[in-house]
Every structure is written in C-alpha cells, then in structure tokens.
Amino acid sequence: xxxxxxxxxxxxxxxxxxxxxxxxxxxxxxxxxxxxxxxxxxxxxxxxxxxxxxxxxxxxxxxxxxxxxxxxxxxxxxxxxxxxxxxxxxxxxxxxxxxxxxxxxxxxxxxxxxxxxxxxxxxxxxxxxxxxxxxxxxxxxxxxxxxxxxxxxxxxxxxxxxxxxxxxxxxxxxxxxxxxxxxxxxxxxxxxxxxxxxxxxxxxxxxxxxxxxxxxxxxxxxxxxxxxxxxxxxxxxxxxxxxxxxxxxxxxxxxxxxxxxxxxxxxxxxxxxxxxxxxxxxxxxxxxxxxxxxxxxxxxxxxxxxxxxxxxxxxxxxxxxxxxxxxxxxxxxxxxxxxxxxxxxxxxxxxxxxxxxxxxxxxxxxxxxxxxxxxxxxxxxxxxxxxxxxxxxxxxxxxxxxxxxxxxxxxxxxxxxxxxxxxxxxxxxxxxxxxxxxxxxxxxxxxxxxxxxxxxxxxxxxxxxxxxxxxxxxxxxxxxxxxxxxxxxxxxxxxxxxxxxxxxxxxxxxxxxxxxxxxxxxxxxxxxxxxxxxxxxxxxxxxxxxxxxxxxxxxxxxxxxxxxxxxxxxxxxxxxxxxxxxxxxxxxxxxxxxxxxxxxxxxxxxxxxxxxxxxxxxxxxxxxxxxxxxxxxxxxxxxxxxx
Numbered sequence: 001x002x003x004x005x006x007x008x009x010x011x012x013x014x015x016x017x018x019x020x021x022x023x024x025x026x027x028x029x030x031x032x033x034x035x036x037x038x039x040x041x042x043x044x045x046x047x048x049x050x051x052x053x054x055x056x057x058x059x060x061x062x063x064x065x066x067x068x069x070x071x072x073x074x075x076x077x078x079x080x081x082x083x084x085x086x087x088x089x090x091x092x093x094x095x096x097x098x099x100x101x102x103x104x105x106x107x108x109x110x111x112x113x114x115x116x117x118x119x120x121x122x123x124x125x126x127x128x129x130x131x132x133x134x135x136x137x138x139x140x141x142x143x144x145x146x147x148x149x150x151x152x153x154x155x156x157x158x159x160x161x162x163x164x165x166x167x168x169x170x171x172x173x174x175x176x177x178x179x180x181x182x183x184x185x186x187x188x189x190x191x192x193x194x195x196x197x198x199x200x201x202x203x204x205x206x207x208x209x210x211x212x213x214x215x216x217x218x219x220x221x222x223x224x225x226x227x228x229x230x231x232x233x234x235x236x237x238x239x240x241x242x243x244x245x246x247x248x249x250x251x252x253x254x255x256x257x258x259x260x261x262x263x264x265x266x267x268x269x270x271x272x273x274x275x276x277x278x279x280x281x282x283x284x285x286x287x288x289x290x291x292x293x294x295x296x297x298x299x300x301x302x303x304x305x306x307x308x309x310x311x312x313x314x315x316x317x318x319x320x321x322x323x324x325x326x327x328x329x330x331x332x333x334x335x336x337x338x339x340x341x342x343x344x345x346x347x348x349x350x351x352x353x354x355x356x357x358x359x360x361x362x363x364x365x366x367x368x369x370x371x372x373x374x375x376x377x378x379x380x381x382x383x384x385x386x387x388x389x390x391x392x393x394x395x396x397x398x399x400x401x402x403x404x405x406x407x408x409x410x411x412x413x414x415x416x417x418x419x420x421x422x423x424x425x426x427x428x429x430x431x432x433x434x435x436x437x438x439x440x441x442x443x444x445x446x447x448x449x450x451x452x453x454x455x456x457x458x459x460x461x462x463x464x465x466x467x468x469x470x471x472x473x474x475x476x477x478x479x480x481x482x483x484x485x486x487x488x489x490x491x492x493x494x495x496x497x498x499x500x501x502x503x504x505x506x507x508x509x510x511x512x513x514x515x516x517x518x519x520x521x522x523x524x525x526x527x528x529x530x531x532x533x534x535x536x537x538x539x540x541x542x543x544x545x546x547x548x549x550x551x552x553x554x555x556x557x558x559x560x561x562x563x564x565x566x567x568x569x570x571x572x573x574x575x576x577x578x579x580x581x582x583x584x585x586x587x588x589x590x591x592x593x594x595x596x597x598x599x600x601x602x603x604x605x606x607x608x609x610x611x612x613x614x615x616x617x618x619x620x621x622x623x624x625x626x627x628x629x630x631x632x633x634x635x636x637x638x639x640x641x642x643x
Contacts, residue, residue, distance in 0.1 A: 016066035060211030082128035207241035330439035337522030409499030
C-alpha cells in the first residue's frame with residue numbers, strides 16, 4: 001500500500017510577540033496559569049532565487065504575529081488564521097513538569113467538538129486549533145516554548161490511490177479568483193470553487209491551501225480535513241486538491257482512501273513540534289543579545305515594581321509614579337540619595353537645581369559623583385548629577401540647572417538682572433514639575449522655593465539633617481479657607497529666615513552628619529512622596545500619626561504622616577502634625593499676595609531685610625504686642641512686691 005504522508009508545520013514567532021507576552025505577564029496574567037486565546041496563521045509556500053539563479057521552494061510557516069494575544073488581531077490577505085490556546089507557566093520547573101499530554105488532549109477535544117456540532121463546516125479554521133506552552137524568563141529575556149498542532153490519527157493510515165499533477169485550465173482560473181481567506185474549500189463539477197460547507201460527495205472534491213512544498217507529502221492541515229470529511233459525510237474515498245497559489249505548477253490532486261477496517265474512534269492525535277535538533281522537545285528564543293540595551297534596561301527597571309502588584313499590592317498605580325516629574329533643589333548628599341531612590345520607584349523625569357561644584361570630599365558621601373567629577377576645580381553639581389543619573393538609567397529625562405536660589409538676608413548674592421533671571425527660571429521649573437524636593441543645606445535656601453510651591457500648589461517634600469537627627473515632611477496644600485490644614489517648613493516659626501551661613505566655621509558651613517543619616521532621610525522622603533501619590537486625596541490628604549497607626553490609612557502603602565522626626569542615636573522616629581499658620585513667612589496668603597504684586601521688588605526687599613517678612617505677615621506687630629504685655633506684667637509684679 002502507498003501510505004499517505006504529511007508534512008508537519010514549521011513554526012515561527014515574531015520577536016515582538018515575546019515583548020507583548022512580557023507586558024501581558026507583568027500587567028495582566030501575573031501569576032495566573034490559566035489558558036489564553038492566541039491567534040496564529042500559516043501562509044502559502046513561496047519561491048526564491050539563490051545566488052546561482054536557481055529557484056528554491058520555501059514552505060509556508062505557521063506564524064505567531066506581534067499582536068497574537070490581542071482580540072482584534074489582524075490577519076493579512078492571503079494568510080489563514082487559526083485560534084489557539086496559550087498556557088504560560090510561572091517557573092521553568094512548571095514548564096517542564098506540566099502535564100503536556102492533558103493540555104494537548106484538551107485542544108484535540110475542542111477540534112472534535114467543532115466537527116461533531118457542525119461548527120467546523122461553517123468555520124473550517126477551527127480545524128487548526130493549536131497549543132502553545134511557554135515560560136518567559138523575564139530577567140534574562142529567554143523564552144521557552146513548545147507548539148502542539150493536534151491532528152487526528154485513524155486506527156489505520158489513509159492510502160494514496162492516485163495522483164494527478166496537472167490541473168484543468170478552467171479550475172486553475174477559478175482557484176486564482178477564489179476568496180483568499182479560505183484555508184479549506186470545495187470544488188464542484190471540477191471548476192466551481194465554493195465554501196467547504198457546500199461539499200457534496202457526489203460531484204465534489206475537497207481542497208486546501210497547502211503550506212508544504214513536498215510533491216508527495218501534503219501539508220499538515222489536510223489531516224484534520226480528512227477527519228472532518230469522514231465524520232461529517234461518512235466518506236472513505238475522496239479526491240483532494242493541494243493548492244499552492246504561489247507555485248500553481250506544483251499543485252496536484254490526489255485520491256485517497258481510508259481502509260474499511262479503519263476508524264477514528266480512539267481519538268488519537270499527534271502533532272507536537274520537533275525542536276531544531278529534530279527531537280520532540282521545546283525550543284528557546286534568547287532575545288537578550290538582540291534587544292537594544294537601552295530598551296532592555298528601561299523594561300527591566302519596572303520589573304521589581306510590577307512584581308509588587310502580583311501578590312502584595314494589586315492596586316499600586318505605577319504609571320502615576322512613573323509620570324511624576326520631580327524637581328530636586330539641592331544636588332548634595334540628600335539630593336543624590338533621593339534621586340537614586342526615585343529611579344528605583346520608576347520615576348522617569350528628575351531635574352536638579354544647584355549652584356555648587358563637586359569637591360574631593362563629595363563622591364564618598366554623594367553617590368551620583370565620581371572622583372573624576374572633582375578634578376579641575378570640580379564639575380557643576382546639578383549638571384553632573386543629571387549626566388551621571390543617565391548613566392545609571394539611560395531612558396530617564398534628567399536636566400541639571402546651575403542656578404542660585406534667592407535667600408533672605410543674602411543681599412549681595414547677585415545683580416538685579418541675575419536675580420530676575422533666577423526668579424523667572426525657578427518659577428518656571430516649579431510650575432513645570434509635579435513634586436518639589438527641598439534638599440538644600442540651609443534654612444533660608446528653602447524659603448523661596450516654598451513660596452513658589454505654595455503659589456502653584458505643588459506637592460513639596462522637605463528633608464533636613466542634623467548630626468544624628470533628621471526631619472522629613474510634606475507641605476500642606478494651599479487651601480487657607482479651610483481649618484486644620486497642614487503647615488509648611490516655616491509654619492512653626494515666629495521668626496523670619498535670615499542669613500545663617502556668614503561667619504560660620506568650617507564645621508558649621510558643612511552639613512556634618514553620620515554617614516548613614518542622609519540615606520535614611522532620602523529614602524523616607526521618596527517613600528513619603530510615593531505614599532502621598534497613592535492616596536486618593538493626594539496633596540490634600542490628612543495626616544496620620546503613630547497614635548492612629550491601627551486605623552486604616554487612605555494610602556495603600558500604609559500611614560501617611562505629615563512630619564517624620566528621626567533620631568539615629570535612639571534608632572527611633574516620631575510622627576508629628578504641624579498646622580498651617582496664618583502668619584507664616586513662606587506660605588501665608590499675605591506673602592503670596594505680596595509676591596504676586598511685584599515679585600522682583602518683593603524678593604529684593606526680603607534679601608535686603610528678612611524682617612520685612614515679619615512686617616508683612618504681622619509677626620512683628622504680634623511680637624511688639626507680646627513684649628508690651630510682658631512689660632506690663634513685670635510692672636504689675638513690681639507693684640505687688642511693694643506691699
């Protein structure tokens with residue numbers, strides 16, 4: 001007997017599909033191993049010409065496109081789509097030990113059901129249901145996969161009775177004009193091409209688009225087509241057209257027969273694809289070396305963050321964090337640690353403002369700088385920090401601005417023209433960013449950014465260091481029409497910020513701290529920002545304290561304090577709430593009104609005489625009233641002593 005043989009499918013996967021699978025795994029599938037619908041297609045066999053001008057036959061491939069996991073996957077004209085089942089495992093061990101035969105059998109039964117119900121006649125693509133078992137190594141960008149193309153096996157094989165290599169001219173013309181989306185079809189009266197559902201055993205033959213190039217072994221789709229014909233029409237002898245549109249001369253018609261003693265009752269199927277060694281086993285796609293390292297780094301940055309959502313925090317809004325634009329005022333020890341922690345949280349936009357240069361003492365304490373940055377007088381801190389941050393995370397948007405921050409009491413700081421430029425530039429920077437970090441090394445340098453942040457109602461995170469103590473706090477929102485709103489860095493003071501830098505000794509000029517302090521404070525500052533971003537009320541969120549830590553906080557990350565005062569000597573923290581002060585020298589309405597009226601004149605006056613802030617806010621009058629009351633009290637006490 002001349003046993004009918006078949007050419008197996010040869011698969012290919014679009015490299016972009018694996019990237020799509022990674023995105024689905026991280027954001028949708030997570031730890032789920034449930035089966036997913038996947039779309040694939042096969043194509044006609046084609047020809048090509050080699051260097052010797054010889055024609056080479058190229059078999060069609062079964063292909064998974066980049067959008068194979070999308071519901072609206074578009075199949076191009078001339079391609080024949082099949083829907084399959086994707087099972088993505090969570091570990092390589094699960095990939096190895098999964099009951100593959102059970103999965104394969106489930107897909108086989110799906111095809112069987114389509115044939116028994118008649119659905120396959122109306123939608124013949126259901127005959128091509130397939131299985132794709134995968135494991136994605138998200139860290140190394142290696143993808144292990146194994147295709148299964150279930151095909152029914154009768155108890156005895158089909159036999160080849162006759163082969164006709166030529167096709168009638170009229171039939172050839174009909175084939176070339178038929179619907180190109182039909183993988184299977186019927187030919188009536190040897191010339192009319194009709195849908196498969198029009199098949200009639202009396203005067204019809206079946207046809208299929210053959211992806212194979214072999215002249216004696218038709219392609220894999222024929223196996224299930226023969227099963228359909230036998231089960232639906234109880235036919236054991238049938239003529240089949242193997243249509244090869246791009247190679248019509250190689251198309252042929254065969255007459256095949258299933259022996260009388262044969263049946264399909266056992267539901268036996270085959271179809272696991274062989275690997276490149278020709279053995280039954282999975283394949284592996286290693287895309288790491290092929291990917292753009294910058295893009296690879298960008299996707300890898302978010303890996304740890306997205307893993308948080310799998311088990312710990314499904315509601316964590318990573319995109320909100322990623323899109324947050326952060327302005328860091330101060331590129332010193334605190335600024336460097338804050339920046340490193342921000343990129344750890346996936347922030348993609350960080351700007352630095354600083355007018356200092358990198359000194360030889362900086363690199364050991366400030367992790368964005370290297371020894372080379374200290375040479376030749378030192379590189380500009382802000383620009384160097386931005387440059388070095390990009391060396392760590394190349395896709396980040398980071399700029400450094402060499403600017404002087406106007407400070408109360410520092411009248412000779414710059415010319416009027418330079419002062420005006422600094423005011424405008426800082427104002428624009430604060431306006432353009434979402435979060436402002438105050439990380440400078442003096443109290444007065446935090447004043448003007450606080451004014452601007454209050455004016456634009458920006459989220460402010462403030463951090464200040466002592467020798468073994470630190471303060472991390474968030475400023476309240478600008479809503480002075482309400483009571484009990486949270487205060488800013490200056491709301492607890494009844495004195496204006498003044499020049500605290502002039503005539504200091506060396507140890508007073510430098511921020512002398514325990515080396516681990518800045519890393520702790522910087523990390524807490526970033527964590528406070530992230531917690532605030534995750535709160536539904538955002539900048540308007542109320543403050544949590546250690547007293548209400550058993551209560552449910554509005555932030556999914558836990559408590560959301562106003563101020564954290566830390567003591568490294570005792571390894572302890574205190575959560576404190578400070579209310580806004582109507583006479584605040586930085587965020588009160590009187591200060592903001594004075595700034596809006598004439599910002600340059602106002603800032604110049606403050607730089608010349610910081611006590612001007614006390615005059616505007618009423619602090620000076622309050623102090624005079626207090627002194628008057630105190631003097632009156634002393635006089636009364638003196639009178640009592642006379643008796």
